[in-house]
Amino acid sequence: MATFAQRRTRGSLRSERAFFLSMMAAIFFLVVWGFAPSFYLRSVMAPPPTHIDWPGWIGWMFIAHGLLFSLWLLLFAVQTVLIGSKQLRLHKAIGRSVTPLYFAIVAMGLFVGYLGARYGFHAVPFDSITFSALPWFVILAFALLAWLGLNERRDPQRHKRLMLLATIAIADAGIARVTLFHPYLPPWMSATVFLLVPLLVWDLATLHRIHPATARGGLLVAASLLLSVPVGMTAPWHSLVGTLIGSEGVPAGKAD
Numbered sequence: 001m002a003t004f005a006q007r008r009t010r011g012s013l014r015s016e017r018a019f020f021l022s023m024m025a026a027i028f029f030l031v032v033w034g035f036a037p038s039f040y041l042r043s044v045m046a047p048p049p050t051h052i053d054w055p056g057w058i059g060w061m062f063i064a065h066g067l068l069f070s071l072w073l074l075l076f077a078v079q080t081v082l083i084g085s086k087q088l089r090l091h092k093a094i095g096r097s098v099t100p101l102y103f104a105i106v107a108m109g110l111f112v113g114y115l116g117a118r119y120g121f122h123a124v125p126f127d128s129i130t131f132s133a134l135p136w137f138v139i140l141a142f143a144l145l146a147w148l149g150l151n152e153r154r155d156p157q158r159h160k161r162l163m164l165l166a167t168i169a170i171a172d173a174g175i176a177r178v179t180l181f182h183p184y185l186p187p188w189m190s191a192t193v194f195l196l197v198p199l200l201v202w203d204l205a206t207l208h209r210i211h212p213a214t215a216r217g218g219l220l221v222a223a224s225l226l227l228s229v230p231v232g233m234t235a236p237w238h239s240l241v242g243t244l245i246g247s248e249g250v251p252a253g254k255a256d
Contacts, residue, residue, distance in 0.1 A: 012206070015206070016206070017083065017084040018084075019198075019202050020080055020083070020084070020160060020164065021080055021081070021084050022198075023080075023164060023195070023198060023199070024076060024077050024080040024081075026195070027073070027076075027167060027168065027171050027175075027195065028073060028077055030171070030174065030175045030178055031073055031171050031173075031174030031175060032174070033174075033178050034173075034174035034175050034176065034177035034178045035066070035173075035174045035177060038050045038052070038177070039052070039066050040070075048122065048123060049122045049123070050062070050122055051115070051116075051119070051122070052066070058115060058119070061108075061111070061112060061115065062112060062115075064108065065108045065109070065112045068101065068104055068105050068108055069105065069170065069173065069174075071101060072101060072105055072167070072170065073167070073171070075094070075098065075101070076163070076167045078094070079091055079094060079095065079163075082094070083160075092153070095150070095153065098150065099150065102143075102146055102147070102150065105139075105142070105170070106139060106142070106143045109135065109138075109139030109142070109170075110136065110139055112135070113132055113135035113136045113139065114132075114244070114245065116128060116131070116132055116135060117129055117131075117132035117241055117244070117245050117249060118245040118246075118247065118249075118250075119250065120249075120250030121250075123177075124187075124252065125187045125252050126187070126188075126229060126232070126252050127249050127250065127251050127252050128249040128250040128251075129232065129237070129238050129241045129242060129245075129248070129249035130229060130232035130233050130237075130238075130249075131229065131232060132232060132241055132249075133228040133229060133231050133232030133237060134172075134224075134225075134228040134229060134232070135173070136228075137223075137224040137227070137228040137231075138169050138170065138172055138173075138224045138225065138228070139170070140224070141166075141169045141220050141221055141223075141224035142166050142169045142170040144220065145162050145163075145165050145166035145169060145217050145220065145221070146162070146163065146166035148162050148217075149161075149162030149163040149165075149166055150163075152213075157211065157213070158211070158212075158213045161199070161211055161213040161214050161217065162213050162217055164199065165196075165199075165213075165214070165217040165218060165220075165221055166217075168192060168195045168196065168221055169192075169220075169221045169224060169225075171192060171195075172190050172192040172225060175190065175191055175192045175195075176190045176191070176192065178191065188226075188229040188230065189225075189226060190225050192225055193221070193222055193225045193226060196218045196221060196222060199214055199218065200214065200218065
């Protein structure tokens with residue numbers, strides 16, 4: 001018969017699996033909701049203006065970006081389910097093969113950020129140089145958190161928090177398109193930042209403290225989401241990005 005300590009440990013593990021599965025499901029649902037009109041269901045919905053409609057290589061670059069992003073999201077969902085179902089060996093095998101996808105996402109994220117700065121962003125209330133800080137800061141936050149997470153497999157608690165935080169960061173591209181949240185938030189703020197709250201609450205409820213990976217990684221994600229537009233408004237940023245793209249950018253609502 002299992003001792004009280006063993007039953008408590010099993011209960012804690014079940015609760016942990018349920019928490020991370022719930023976070024995965026919430027992220028997956030919100031991203032699919034946000035990208036449904038412009039990407040996932042554009043053939044059955046009236047799609048908004050997007051660079052995917054561009055003829056030639058730029059349109060294909062944005063399609064490739066969406067596919068890589070979707071592949072990461074699907075991989076995160078699969079890996080979370082595998083852990084939840086105790087398929088640790090398969091989880092590790094898949095994890096060891098993800099590095100090429102990681103580099104492809106980072107490179108593509110930086111490049112489409114450049115294209116947005118150069119040709120404009122659709123449906124945002126900022127000029128393209130100001131708004132370019134958001135995709136670049138977010139992809140850099142993802143790059144650091146995911147890299148640390150991929151190299152922290154021997155510490156499961158740190159590993160799973162870093163991978164969750166990296167996915168929250170990159171999920172902003174889809175969650176920011178969920179128009180339900182727009183009337184309640186200032187234009188520079190994304191609802192994605194609120195996904196950090198359940199992780200903080202979970203840490204306090206289970207550890208009675210904030211895990212260091214949650215604290216540091218959460219601050220990085222929050223900074224990338226909340227400070228990017230204010231930074232993008234500054235003269236040094238405009239000068240730097242203007243030099244990089246060779247123009248003064250595109251005014252809000254004037255995407256090519």
